[in-house]
Amino acid sequence: MKLDEFFVTGEPLVYGGMVSIVLVTSAVIFLLTYFKRWGWLWREWLTTVDHKKIGIMYILSALAMLFRGGMDALMMRIQLAFPNMNFLNAQHYDEIFTTHGTIMIIFMAMPFLIGLMNIIVPLQIGARDFAFPYVNALSFWSFFFGAMLFNISFVIGGSPDAGWTSYTPLSGAAMSPGPGQNFYLMGLQLSGIGTLATGINLMVTILKMRAPGMKLFKMPIFTWSTLVTCFIIIFAFPILTVALALLTIDRIFGAQFFTVTGEGMPMMWANLFWMWGHPEVYIVILPAFGIFSEVIATFARKRLFGYHAMVWSMILIAGLSFLVWVHHFFTMGAGAFVNSVFSVSTMLIAVPTGVKIFNWLATLYKSKIEFTTPMMWSLAFIPSFVLGGVTGVMLGMAAADYQFHNSYFLIAHFHYVLIAGTVFACFAGLEYWYPKMFGHKLNERIGKLAFWFFVIGFHVTFFPQYFVGLDGMPRRVFYIIPEWMPLNVISTVGAFGMGVGFAIFVFNIYYSYRNSKREKTGDSWDGRTLEWATPTPVPFYNFATVPHADKYDAFLDMKEKGETTFEEEKLEPIHMPSNTGQPIIMMAIAAFASFALIFEWITLAVIGLVGVLIMMGIRSFDYDEGYHVEVDEIKRIERDARGL
Amino acid sequence: MAEHSKRFPINHIIGFVLSIVLTLLAAWAALGSDLPVKWIIAGIMTLAVIQAGIQLFMFMHMTERESGGGHVPWNMMFHGFVLAAIIVAGSLFTMSFGFTHDHDDGGSHQQEEQQEEHSGH
Numbered sequence: 110m111k112l113d114e115f116f117v118t119g120e121p122l123v124y125g126g127m128v129s130i131v132l133v134t135s136a137v138i139f140l141l142t143y144f145k146r147w148g149w150l151w152r153e154w155l156t157t158v159d160h161k162k163i164g165i166m167y168i169l170s171a172l173a174m175l176f177r178g179g180m181d182a183l184m185m186r187i188q189l190a191f192p193n194m195n196f197l198n199a200q201h202y203d204e205i206f207t208t209h210g211t212i213m214i215i216f217m218a219m220p221f222l223i224g225l226m227n228i229i230v231p232l233q234i235g236a237r238d239f240a241f242p243y244v245n246a247l248s249f250w251s252f253f254f255g256a257m258l259f260n261i262s263f264v265i266g267g268s269p270d271a272g273w274t275s276y277t278p279l280s281g282a283a284m285s286p287g288p289g290q291n292f293y294l295m296g297l298q299l300s301g302i303g304t305l306a307t308g309i310n311l312m313v314t315i316l317k318m319r320a321p322g323m324k325l326f327k328m329p330i331f332t333w334s335t336l337v338t339c340f341i342i343i344f345a346f347p348i349l350t351v352a353l354a355l356l357t358i359d360r361i362f363g364a365q366f367f368t369v370t371g372e373g374m375p376m377m378w379a380n381l382f383w384m385w386g387h388p389e390v391y392i393v394i395l396p397a398f399g400i401f402s403e404v405i406a407t408f409a410r411k412r413l414f415g416y417h418a419m420v421w422s423m424i425l426i427a428g429l430s431f432l433v434w435v436h437h438f439f440t441m442g443a444g445a446f447v448n449s450v451f452s453v454s455t456m457l458i459a460v461p462t463g464v465k466i467f468n469w470l471a472t473l474y475k476s477k478i479e480f481t482t483p484m485m486w487s488l489a490f491i492p493s494f495v496l497g498g499v500t501g502v503m504l505g506m507a508a509a510d511y512q513f514h515n516s517y518f519l520i521a522h523f524h525y526v527l528i529a530g531t532v533f534a535c536f537a538g539l540e541y542w543y544p545k546m547f548g549h550k551l552n553e554r555i556g557k558l559a560f561w562f563f564v565i566g567f568h569v570t571f572f573p574q575y576f577v578g579l580d581g582m583p584r585r586v587f588y589i590i591p592e593w594m595p596l597n598v599i600s601t602v603g604a605f606g607m608g609v610g611f612a613i614f615v616f617n618i619y620y621s622y623r624n625s626k627r628e629k630t631g632d633s634w635d636g637r638t639l640e641w642a643t644p645t646p647v648p649f650y651n652f653a654t655v656p657h658a659d660k661y662d663a664f665l666d667m668k669e670k671g672e673t674t675f676e677e678e679k680l681e682p683i684h685m686p687s688n689t690g691q692p693i694i695m696m697a698i699a700a701f702a703s704f705a706l707i708f709e710w711i712t713l714a715v716i717g718l719v720g721v722l723i724m725m726g727i728r729s730f731d732y733d734e735g736y737h738v739e740v741d742e743i744k745r746i747e748r749d750a751r752g753l
Numbered sequence: 754m755a756e757h758s759k760r761f762p763i764n765h766i767i768g769f770v771l772s773i774v775l776t777l778l779a780a781w782a783a784l785g786s787d788l789p790v791k792w793i794i795a796g797i798m799t800l801a802v803i804q805a806g807i808q809l810f811m812f813m814h815m816t817e818r819e820s821g822g823g824h825v826p827w828n829m830m831f832h833g834f835v836l837a838a839i840i841v842a843g844s845l846f847t848m849s850f851g852f853t854h855d856h857d858d859g860g861s862h863q864q865e866e867q868q869e870e871h872s873g874h
């Protein structure tokens with residue numbers, strides 16, 4: 110392969126991308142060397158198995174991915190506001206909406222939420238780490254390398270361009286030759302390993318490592334949402350794994366599962382994809398529900414209304430989410446009976462979702478609301494998400510969907526649920542738990558400024574899209590007719606508003622790092638659940654003594670009784686896992702193997718795979734059982750942290 | 754590591770060897786044997802069931818007290834089976850619009866015959 114086939118050539122925007130990648134990488138390398146921070150990076154971060162640090166790395170990567178996906182979005186919006194300017198050509202536009210969708214769902218929404226779960230769930234249940242800390246590190250690195258693999262495609266080899274849904278036969282070898290589509294397949298496959306492992310890891314952690322006394326129905330609601338999400342992950346992700354593997358075998362080894370010519374079933378891809386894909390949208394919304402529930406209960410200063418109904422509605426949603434996938438291809442021609450069945454099951458999902466909305470409203474009812482920034486996100490979520498849900502039900506009516514399908518109406522629907530649901534929740538959760546992670550709050554005034562820009566920008570962007578969709582504008586087009594122009598221009602203006610909001614949000618991180626008051630207590634918001642019982646910054650072992658938590662809102666109870674997580678007479682040595690470089694090395698080798706497979710360099714891929722197996726062998730004979738933190742050291746750390 | 758050599762995993766070794774033997778046996782049945790096809794299919798299905806049993810009981814903690822005497826794994830397996838049923842039955846249900854893949858048994862369904870007429874081959 111020649112070098113100019115390896116690198117993408119001819120696009121000024123891509124050259125710009127290359128230059129900035131080189132610049133940023135050299136700047137990072139320079140800074141690390143200049144400040145002699147390589148050892149620190151390796152010891153403190155790259156080899157860590159601490160769930161809090163892994164969570165922070167997840168969130169940082171997710172923010173970077175939000176930036177990348179957001180740039181893609183702005184480029185698309187520029188193109189659609191000035192279709193005659195030739196800013197993007199058809200091919201480039203296709204590549205950009207594909208990477209935008211894939212990155213936002215797989216590499217932004219999920220990692221962001223998994224990052225928050227990583228940090229918060231063990232703290233909420235009184236655990237000292239995950240059940241399998243080593244696997245947790247492995248999960249992160251598999252996600253990270255999967256994301257990098259996918260992200261590099263636009264400068265090396267060429268981006269995938271068949272949509273985030275990657276429908277066959279378009280994405281098959283015949284119609285999409287070259288490495289582009291392989292980047293999609295291998296990037297998702299690699300990061301999928303991590304997602305599945307995290308699902309198992311968190312489920313075991315929640316089921317096995319709760320503080321004494323904490324029954325399942327006494328768990329904080331965010332932990333419940335995580336548990337239900339893990340369940341969906343464990344049962345949905347294998348479907349994606351299989352579908353990706355089949356398509357990979359089709360494309361690289363010449364099988365005919367999804368081809369037209371070789372007696373394959375191209376529509377089977379859509380079927381399998383959405384069997385995973387619909388549960389996937391609930392994987393990214395249920396944790397968001399959990400975050401909003403925590404934030405609303407905290408700042409309404411009330412116990413969450415209808416806790417049991419909240420939990421059961423999540424369980425019901427999880428179950429139903431496996432029974433509605435056909436609503437994504439009503440128009441494929443499955444016939445009236447099939448469509449009717451899935452139409453009904455789709456509308457059924459709206460019922461438990463509605464139950465949750467009413468429970469939040471009831472929690473807010475007659476409460477004294479504190480308008481902090483996380484609470485503002487949560488309050489903005491409720492009406493915005495209702496709009497998304499109601500239009501979802503409209504889409505769920507199979508007959509009507511023949512009109513809406515693949516129009517901007519659909520685009521507006523899923524952005525209303527994904528942004529007003531998941532993205533608002535990520536921001537709310539990050540701001541809410543920020544003091545726990547970094548020892549200081551984010552500035553409220555700047556936070557609110559970001560909030561208003563982002564929320565108003567969001568509605569200005571996506572509300573018009575319902576109407577331009579009803580006017581017949583299809584999704585995934587790079588050129589539009591004059592009739593659709595005005596609404597598209599409005600959308601673009603809104604999109605830049607969201608961009609400004611995001612920029613202010615990120616600036617706030619920097620500003621607050623410099624200027625915010627440092628937290629003295631661990632309990633920044635007068636919280637109700639166990640994560641606020643730990644001192645800030647959280648010691649690496651989390652809880653010096655694990656509290657007895659037999660009440661719902663366990664920390665409220667502890668505060669009443671005057672208990673802490675540092676009961677000197679109960680101290681015992683704490684068993685902790687050792688750091689290890691194996692996860693990052695193993696996944697780097699797996700990424701190498703995947704990269705080789707993307708370019709169909711089979712020998713190299715096999716060598717990489719053998720490397721992964723060797724790493725697994727090394728792990729099997731790894732008898733490092735961790736170490737103990739002695740009582741004296743715990744005392745010293747806790748007294749320091751608590752100012753005793 | 755004295756502590757580890759004490760609990761030498763004899764069970765695991767037996768299970769490991771057995772599962773490899775079963776795999777080789779299945780591969781031989783499919784590739785190297787002259788048995789009739791029906792026998793091969795029945796044979797490798799039986800081997801698969803034994804193989805699954807070995808995995809579950811020798812490696813997957815099906816009987817340990819820590820997993821509730823197998824309660825937890827059975828619970829997850831139950832859900833796994835339900836999901837597998839949804840995937841298979843659901844795919845057959847939704848994907849049954851006019852696909853035909855049989856070429857050997859002479860098209861016993863009416864729908865398939867119609868299909869053949871339409872596509873004219």
Ligand code: HEM
Pocket residue numbers: 274390391393394436437438455456458459462497498499500501502504505506510513514515519522523526527530531
């Ligand atoms: C009240 C609940 C909901 C209902 C009834 C519903 C219904 C639907 C229907 C029928 C479609 C397919 C429309 C078409 O392709 O013509 C759809 C698409 C979609 N929905 Fe929803 N939905 C709901 C909630 C959600 C949530 C909570 C999310 C994610 C957080 C979500 C994300 C999506 C996405 C991403 C798509 C489009 C995928 C694509 O084609 O690229 N939906 N929804």
Ligand SMILES: [Cu+2]
Pocket residue numbers: 386387390433434436437
């Ligand atoms: Cu769906």
